[in-house]
Amino acid sequence: MVHIGSNFDSGNIEVVKQDNPQDIQLNIVRDSQAEFFQWFHFRLQGAQGVPCKMRLLNAGESSYTEGWQDYQACASYDGKDWFRVKTAYDGKALIIEHQPEYDSVFYAYFAPYSFERHLDLVNTAQLSPICKLHLLGQTVEGRDFNLLEISATATPEKNIWIIARQHPGETMAEWYMEGLIKSLLDSNNSVARALVKQARFFLVPNMNPDGAAKGNLRANAAGANLNREWMEPSLERSPEVYYVREKMRETGVDMFLDIHGDEAIPYNFAAGGEGVPSYTEKMAELEHLFIQKYVEITPDFQDTHGYPKDEPGEANLTVASNYVAEHFQCLALTIEQPFKDDLSNPDPQKGWSPERAQKLGADVLPVIYAV
Numbered sequence: 601m602v603h604i605g606s607n608f609d610s611g612n613i614e615v616v617k618q619d620n621p622q623d624i625q626l627n628i629v630r631d632s633q634a635e636f637f638q639w640f641h642f643r644l645q646g647a648q649g650v651p652c653k654m655r656l657l658n659a660g661e662s663s664y665t666e667g668w669q670d671y672q673a674c675a676s677y678d679g680k681d682w683f684r685v686k687t688a689y690d691g692k693a694l695i696i697e698h699q700p701e702y703d704s705v706f707y708a709y710f711a712p713y714s715f716e717r718h719l720d721l722v723n724t725a726q727l728s729p730i731c732k733l734h735l736l737g738q739t740v741e742g743r744d745f746n747l748l749e750i751s752a753t754a755t756p757e758k759n760i761w762i763i764a765r766q767h768p769g770e771t772m773a774e775w776y777m778e779g780l781i782k783s784l785l786d787s788n789n790s791v792a793r794a795l796v797k798q799a800r801f802f803l804v805p806n807m808n809p810d811g812a813a814k815g816n817l818r819a820n821a822a823g824a825n826l827n828r829e830w831m832e833p834s835l836e837r838s839p840e841v842y843y844v845r846e847k848m849r850e851t852g853v854d855m856f857l858d859i860h861g862d863e864a865i866p867y868n869f870a871a872g873g874e875g876v877p878s879y880t881e882k883m884a885e886l887e888h889l890f891i892q893k894y895v896e897i898t899p900d901f902q903d904t905h906g907y908p909k910d911e912p913g914e915a916n917l918t919v920a921s922n923y924v925a926e927h928f929q930c931l932a933l934t935i936e937q938p939f940k941d942d943l944s945n946p947d948p949q950k951g952w953s954p955e956r957a958q959k960l961g962a963d964v965l966p967v968i969y970a971v
Contacts, residue, residue, distance in 0.1 A: 602652075606642040610712045610768075612815030613642035616657060621647055624654040628662060631816040633823030638662045638863060639769030641708040641815055648703045652696075659694035663817060667863030668694055671940050672951060674711055677702045682711040684941075684951050710861070710939050711954045713765075713774040715743075715813055718806050721778055722746050728785045730796055736843040740821040741810045745840060747847065748803040750784055752793075756800035758854040760968065763804040763844065766826040766920065767818045768811030770861030772937045772957040777805040777859060779958030783965055791966050799968075802851060807840050827858075828916075830923035841920075848924070855968065856924040856932040859961075866943045866952075867905040868960060870894070871934040873925030875910025876917070886931040886971060893970040898963045899945050900956060906936070931971065935964075 602621050606613040616625035624644075630637040640656060659668055668689035673696045676682045685698040685707070696707060725748050726733035734747040762780065764773035781803060784792045795801075806812060810821035818825050824838045833841035872887040873879060894901040915922040925932035937960065941951035950956075 602644065602646045602650075604642055604644055606815070608643070609714045609716070609813055610639075610641050610708075610771075610815045611643075612640050621650045621652045624652060626654060626656050627658045628656055629815065631811070631819035631823065632814050632821050634816070634819035634825070636663045636816070636818040636825070638664055638667065639709045639815055639817040641706070641712055643704060643706050644700065645704050647700050647705075649699065649701070651699045654696040654698075654707070656694040656696070657692070659689065660692040664863035667939060669864075670866070674708045674951075676706045676708075676711070677704065679706055679712075682708075682953065683949055709769060710771050711775070713771040713778075713806075713812070713954075715806075715809060718774065718809070718812075721781065721805055722748060725750075725781055725785060731785060736847060737839055739808075739810045739840060740837075743809040743813070745809065745843060746804075747844075748781065748805070749800065750781075750796060750803065751800035752796040753798070753800075756798065758799040759802065759851045760799050760855045761802045761848060761851075761853050761924070762857045762859065763807050763920070764859035765805070765812065766807045766858065767860060768806075768808040768814075768820075769817035770937075771812075772861045772939070772952065772954070773859040774805050775954040775957035776935075776937065776961035777803065779961030780964060781805065781961075782958075783962035789965070791969050795965060795969055799854075800851070802847070804844060807844070827860075827920055828918045830920050831918045848928070853924055853928040853932075854930050855971070856921060856928070856930060857964070858920045858932075858934045860934055860936050861939055862936040863939050865905055865936065866938045866940040868901045868935070868937050868942060868944070869903065869906035871907045871921065871936065872909075873915065873922055873932050875912060875915030876922050876926040877913045877915075878926055878929065879912065880929070883925065883929070883931060887933065890931065890933065890967060890971050893967045894964070897966055898960065900942055900960055901963075902944050
């Protein structure tokens with residue numbers, strides 16, 4: 601008997617009909633106390649060797665319907681190795697067709713990054729002699745909210761902040777952070793060794809643990825889009841931003857990266873702070889240098905496709921990178937990765953994947969070193 605469930609970390613689906621494998625009908629559940637929805641993650645059992653057709657009926661009403669164009673869903677038998685499966689969008693429903701090779705298979709919008717893996721990441725990092733694990737506070741639902749501080753000097757020249765996963769469904773952001781953190785703590789990596797002797801890194805791999813656990817796309821447990829909370833965060837609605845912003849004011853910021861994923865654009869790219877009121881020529885030069893070096897280092901990064909540029913003075917200062925650029929007068933960028941494949945360097949079997957996201961995260965270290 602075919603059965604679909606999602607009662608697990610980051611699970612999200614509503615079952616409408618599951619008695620016929622060729623006509624499984626599902627709905628994506630909206631974010632906690634918010635109208636966003638696009639992330640899905642569920643498990644199908646009892647269909648080994650059976651051709652299945654799963655319709656996500658409300659996909660056409662989701663937050664970013666352009667994200668379904670040319671999109672292929674992710675699947676995994678063991679929750680570790682993820683691959684793409686045949687997917688189509690008819691303007692209303694997202695249709696996933698797959699014949700499972702085993703009795704149990706997971707499907708997700710992108711390869712999930714579990715809270716258990718998150719805890720493994722930060723707890724393992726603290727074992728390095730140059731890394732300190734800080735508890736900044738608790739989330740809306742009382743989950744521990746951690747920060748990693750990495751440096752090999754007591755007198756750093758620069759304070760570099762990198763955060764990820766303000767939008768919890770953008771799991772590629774934490775895969776990116778895993779690659780970055782492991783490379784930064786690698787004593788055989790000469791670039792990393794040089795960086796930690798000069799700079800102090802403050803890293804938040806998951807800004808939204810509540811939303812991640814609940815299977816939300818963009819909101820935390822209170823329904824807040826954290827990347828619109830930076831001007832006036834509160835302990836009641838957006839404690840995650842509040843704690844990070846207070847710590848930033850304590851340490852200062854010389855460089856800031858905010859790691860995200862984009863539903864529609866099938867490329868890796870950066871969005872800059874050209875629209876902040878006090879944007880300077882120096883900030884523009886640093887942005888150009890950062891992007892140029894990233895493009896030179898990896899074919900998985902490009903500067904042709906991305907968001908439209910903000911007009912001078914018209915940037916939304918509730919957005920993290922804009923707020924930080926304006927408040928600290930420093931290089932501040934949003935890094936975006938695709939949910940789809942990266943058309944600069946496509947992989948038909950896996951598309952953009954956790955492995956490639958980790959590599960892109962590792963590749964940012966020589967970019968930071970050059971800047």
